[in-house]
Amino acid sequence: MSATPCERASKVESLVSLISKHATLYVEDSHKIGNGEEQRALDSQIQGHADQVGNLCGELARLIQKPDQSVQTPEDGILETAMAYTKSTALAIALDMDFFKHVKPGETSATVDELAQVTGASQKLIKNVMRICADNSIFREVTTGAFVHTKRSLLLRERDSYVRAYSGYLVDDAHMAGAFLPGVLRDHGFQPPPDRKQSAFCKAFDASDPYDYYHSTDLVRGARFDRAMQGNHAIQHHPIDLVISFDKLPFGAVVVDVGAGRGHNALRLATKFPHLTVVVQDHESVIFPEEDQLDIPPSVEGRIQFLPHDYFDEQPIEDADVYILSNVLMDNPDSDCKRILSRIATAMTPNKSKLVICDKLDSEARPVYHQMSQLHIFSCFNSWSRDIDEWRRLMTDSADGLAVDRFWEIGSGVVLEVGLMGRLGPIDGAEVVVSELLLASPVSSCTTLYVGVSGSLWEGRRTPPDQPTHPGDPPTLMLFFINFEMKPGQSLPKPKLYMPLAGIPESKIATTLTNFFNRHDKPDQGRIASRTSKWQYDIAMHDLC
Ligand SMILES: C[S@@+](CC[C@H](N)C(=O)[O-])C[C@H]1O[C@@H](n2cnc3c(N)ncnc32)[C@H](O)[C@@H]1O
CATH class of the missing domain: 1.10.287 (Helix Hairpins)
Incomplete structure (x- = not known):
């Protein structure tokens, strides 16, 4: 009642x-x-x-x-929950029959009868589909069987809008993949299948890989996907621009957007920051589509380059100031991410190039929309979003010296600023110098040394107050102090190494030290203790010498 x-x-x-x-x-x-x-x-x-x-x-x-x-x-x-799939089905049919075009904007309604005449479709089907859409404020039924546009349905009227492409992709490709997901999971004991080739998407479309399918098999669906991706940054409110100071990059700085889609992101950055040169990298079919080329404004001409590139291959642009991976790693399992990241790390110049990652973040408190989006990505690409520890681990496991410097949580996503430490590292140089000092220095002396961070081992000894730098010193020189601590009750002096690490992220320091000791087969010696607020680190050196 x-x-x-x-x-x-x-x-x-x-x-x-x-x-x-x-x-x-x-x-x-x-x-x-x-x-x-x-x-x-x-x-x-x-x-x-x-x-x-x-x-x-x-x-x-x-x-x-x-x-x-x-x-x-x-x-x-x-x-009602179990039947929620019919909302997607109705929207898919409405898009296919393009009711959005057949209903004219404004107050004049279109009747089911009129829609049946233009489309040749069954009246019952039209009424059913339009009512399900209207229940979600896509169209409004003004009198029985007569529909007008709403704000939402008008958005879907624009043929080239990313909202239309995104909706089309979700209610068609992703919806198909979702329908196959329970079966795929049953086949794999409800564990994620071992790779993307066994994703629900691949099963649904009989494809070997979702992106191979979009790039080579079904270019129409591929083009719709690419148009949909053009909306990513608008939906996410341009998170990269919000947190990364592109304006501080030097004139002529190079930004490489890897897996860039059509180049919408790079184009926006080049327009907003006229001192930048941007490179758009993606599959050939994506960056040179047959129709619908990107409009390049005159102000950006000459500063944007489109370069077909497979991100599993060697990165052809070395020494760029910034590499971007935006909404790319979320589609890849860890093993593939490591391949992608190591290619970029190899091209990066240590202590100069930055990698900016914009992706999903897994965290506990999330509205249901984010859970839905995770399940969607899992259905299509067989991967889950990562929490911050997983992101950090992914970087350090991908290349020596690669580490998250800073990160920002934005909505359900994250922007990570990733740096690369010198491959030889300051500690490698220190080993040689310290050994020599142990032989040559008087106990309890305090000596200032400069050590080549990337390449040559060390530049020689300079004593205070002749510090900290000499004109012409390369920026890769690093200052550190060595001292021998003597305490009552200890038979031997303890060598101590102090480095001025202010401004260098703690994670980078920890990773470098840990890697160094691991390389020398002394994992236990990776004992790092923060000594003061100035980031001096006390390193157990005695076993090294
Ligand atoms: C989810 S989209 C993200 C696009 C864009 N970066 C953005 O944030 O909107 C992933 C992109 O990776 C590209 N991609 C997939 N496999 C690739 C590969 N092996 N090499 C280069 N790009 C690839 C796809 O074509 C697609 O444009």
């Missing part, structure tokens, strides 16, 4: 008061700051309030807009 208007009104009132209560708690908790565990608990509390507000708002909207459906039994709720 449905509720009386009076009962409905009081339910509306109580929902509004609950929404207000949770929204207030959300705001209050958002202003609190905790440490570590405390902050994680707080984040989950905040997400709890956000979820409550979302659910209650949904209930309120249903109660006001669809009073006949507002009382839902648990069975109804389950079946």
Whole structure:
């Protein structure tokens, strides 16, 4: 039995008061700051309030807009969820029959009869599809069987819009992949299949790889995918530009966008930062499509280059200031990411080139939309988003010296700034110098040394106050101090090495030291202890000498 208007009104009132209560708690908790565990608990509390507000708002909207459906039994709720796929199916049909074009913008409605005449489709099908779309505010049924546009349906009217392409890709390609996912998982004991070739997408399209399929087999679907990807940065509010200071790069700095899609990202950067030269790298079919070439404004001409490149191959542009991997690694399992990253690391100039990664971040408190997007990527590409520790590990496992310097969490995504330390590293040089010093120096002396960070081992000894640099010193020279600490009760002096590491990220230091000791088969010696706030590190050197 449905509720009386009076009962409905009081339910509306109580929902509004609950929404207000949770929204207030959300705001209050958002202003609190905790440490570590405390902050994680707080984040989950905040997400709890956000979820409550979302659910209650949904209930309120249903109660006001669809009073006949507002009382839902648990069975109804389950079946509605199970039938959610029909929303995608209806949108796929509406796009195929292009109702978005056949309904004219403005107040004049199009009737089912008229739509049947232009499309030749079944009236019952049209009514059904249009009503399912209208239930999601894509079209509005103004009188029985007559539909007008809404803001949403108008967006889908624009033929070349990324929203239309993205929706088409989701309700068609991704929807097919999703339908195959449970079967693929059953075949693999509900573990991710070992590689992308066994993804649900590949099963659905009988393809060996989703991107091979888009690049070589079905170029029409491929072109739609590429157009869809042009929306990525708009959807994500241009996260790279928000956090990376492209304006600080020197005149003529080179930015290489790897797996760039059509080049929308690079084009925006080149337009916004006239001192940059940008290189767009992707598969040939993507950067030189048969139709729909990118419009290059005159201000960018000569500063943008389109270069077909397979990111598993050797990176042809060496020594670039910035390499970008935007929404690329999310589509690849760790083994492939390592191949992609090592190619870029080889081309990077240590202590100069930066790699900027814009990708998904796995973290605990996430609205359901992000869970849905994870399942979508898993269906198509067989990969899961990574948490920050997994990102850090992926870098250090991919190339010697590669490490996350800084990162920013933005919505459900992350921007990582990744640097490459000198391959020889300051500590390699130190080993030689320290050995020599142990033989030559008086115990308890304090000596200043300059060590070549990338290449030559060391440049010689300079003593204070003749420091810190000489004119013409290359920037790769690094200052450090060696001292011998003598303590009562200790029979031998303990060699200590101090490096001025201010400004160098802790993770990079830790990685370099750990790698150094591992290389010398002394993993236990990778004992690093922070000594002062100036990042001096105490290194157990005695076993080395
Ligand atoms: C999810 S899209 C991201 C596009 C763009 N970077 C962005 O953020 O919108 C992934 C891109 O990687 C490209 N790609 C896939 N395999 C590739 C390969 N082996 N070499 C180069 N690019 C590849 C695809 O063509 C696609 O444009």
